[in-house]
Amino acid sequence: QKEVEQNSGPLSVPEGAIASLNCTYSDRGSQSFFWYRQYSGKSPELIMFIYSNGDKEDGRFTAQLNKASQYVSLLIRDSQPSDSATYLCAVKGYSSASKIIFGSGTRLSIRP
């Protein structure tokens, strides 16, 4: 069973619309959840993190966590062409210095 699962996409969204990215994870002991953005040939950069059930908003981004369903999502409002990238869901376990495990990513394309 994959530890972190994401739909690979591509997900195509018109400029100005809301992009919705989803992720499920298998380890119920997971504590922290991250969304990274990765442009082609570049390193991942952190967009959001969340560790409590519910919603967390930061500018145009909202992360949602449902630990009972083992589900994390990222909403991007007012999508811009510069948002076109691969979005990586990442999960951290319960122990200190615990590894962060990445999903395979969802490719997002914002069409003008």
Place this chain on the structure above:
Amino acid sequence: EPEVTQTPSHQVTQMGQEVILRCVPISNHLYFYWYRQILGQKVEFLVSFYNNEISEKSEIFDDQFSVERPDGSNFTLKIRSTKLEDSAMYFCASSPGDRLDEKLFFGSGTQLSVL
């Protein structure tokens, strides 16, 4: 903003040769990591390092791999006898601590090509 620095940006080697990838984590960080990403695939965890020893390693991190913090600033990944399938982008990362919200700061990566 402080950065994780990786050198070289590109490394080409012959199969069977040893390579050392170098990283300078952010100076006050305590936790160090190596990840790799084969072209078109996901970012895979290799190893985490804390207090001068390996904290955790993945199945990928076999006896051909080793890590070292030879001085107070560098963190290296050595592959003893490279295989074709070791060709990938290798990312070094560091974090200040182990809090739940602690993020990883990634370097820009070393693209390793094994011929």
